[in-house]
Amino acid sequence: xxxxxxxxxxxxxxxxxxxxxxxxxxxxxxxxxxxxxxxxxxxxxxxxxxxxxxxxxxxxxxxxxxxxxxxxxxxxxxxxxxxxxxxxxxxxxxxxxxxxxxxxxxxxxxxxxxxxxxxxxxxxxxxxxxxxxxxxxxxxxxxxxxxxxxxxxxxxxxxxxxxxxxxxxxxxxxxxxxxxxxxxxxxxxxxxxxxxxxxxxxxxxxxxxxxxxxxxxxxxxxxxxxxxxxxxxxxxxxxxxxxxxxxxxxxxxxxxxxxxxxxxxxxxxxxxx
Numbered sequence: 040x041x042x043x044x045x046x047x048x049x050x051x052x053x054x055x056x057x058x059x060x061x062x063x064x065x066x067x068x069x070x071x072x073x074x075x076x077x078x079x080x081x082x083x084x085x086x087x088x089x090x091x092x093x094x095x096x097x098x099x100x101x102x103x104x105x106x107x108x109x110x111x112x113x114x115x116x117x118x119x120x121x122x123x124x125x126x127x128x129x130x131x132x133x134x135x136x137x138x139x140x141x142x143x144x145x146x147x148x149x150x151x152x153x154x155x156x157x158x159x160x161x162x163x164x165x166x167x168x169x170x171x172x173x174x175x176x177x178x179x180x181x182x183x184x185x186x187x188x189x190x191x192x193x194x195x196x197x198x199x200x201x202x203x204x205x206x207x208x209x210x211x212x213x214x215x216x217x218x219x220x221x222x223x224x225x226x227x228x229x230x231x232x233x234x235x236x237x238x239x240x241x242x243x244x245x246x247x248x249x250x251x252x253x254x255x256x257x258x259x260x261x262x263x264x265x266x267x268x269x270x271x272x273x274x275x276x277x278x279x280x281x282x283x284x285x286x287x288x289x290x291x292x293x294x295x296x297x298x299x300x301x302x303x304x305x306x307x308x309x310x311x312x
Contacts, residue, residue, distance in 0.1 A: 061182050062124045063243050068183060078130055078150040085134070085152040093139040095157065101137045104155050107169045107251075108135035111177050112151065114250035117305055119181075127181075143268065147176035149183070162264045167248075167257035167312050174244030174251070175258075182243060184236045237281050242294050249302035254310040255295040262288045 058067045095101045112133050119127045131151040141158040153176065155169070163169045245255040266284035282290070299310065 059183055062119055062122065062127060063178075063182055063246075064239070074130065074149065074183070078132075081148040081150050081152060082132060085148050085154075088154065089136060089138075095137040095139055098137075100157070100160060103166060103169060104137045104153075104173075105135045107166055107173050108133070108153055108177075110251040111170065111173045111247050114247045115177060115181055118246065118250060118301075121305070143265075145172050145176055147173075147180045149180055151177070151180060153177070162268055163261065164264070167253045168261045168264075170248040170251060170253040171244065171258035171261045174246075174248035174253075175240045176244075177247060178240040178243035179236065182236075182239060184240065234282050238287075238290060241282075241287055241291060242298075245291060245294050245298035246301050249298040249310060250305050250307055252302075252307055252309070252311055254312045255291070255298040257312055259288050259291040259295070262291065 060066070061068050112128075112131075116128055119125070128151075133151040133153075135153045135155075137155050137157060140156040142156045143159045143162060145153070145155040145159055147153045153173070155172070159172065160169075163172055241258070245258060248258065249255050262284050266288070269284065281287075302310070
């Protein structure tokens, strides 16, 4: 067996065993980087971010972010416990902060560290809109999308190494491969992978916000406002890491009834707009 063959088989074996299970879909996902490594890094970066930015405290908006976040976290635990994933959140350290920044943005780091920017509040327009964003961002964390993205990046790097090994020592061939692989892996694999994550987070987020007592269709109205705010400046969907606003609105509209039906299993029968 040649060295190149050994390397290739080793890569296949590594990917085969480094898998996790998405608790919402039941699908196996790449986990080349374990959460035991990711969470401490995320917590450290989160603390550093808060030190470097102006955190808004003790205002009605800051309290709303915390209140909605706690409801989404509780909904997440209820769903996970009911579906055989008790203890899934044991290493989470939930935290909710609002920062003074005009950017239309919000995110949840692996392990439950959440930030909303003040710039998104005119678009969320109240609790239900915040719940739509919060549910979506928390869904990214719960489905281990950060872990999958890090693993995909490692896989991409491994693929480049394997490709160069296969091409041997010819520098011209290697240069051609690296250029082609970089473009192909970004447009053909990496970006659609991210769009899939966004759509999955939309669907999971709807369920979480519904279990938390919020109207799922508020998410569609949120994206109508997002679309209007973008003013037609979004990149083509093919080259975007996010689905287009129109695609998201259509998907959310088709999934809303499903989310409410799931929430009713937990005794939730009224939904706040």
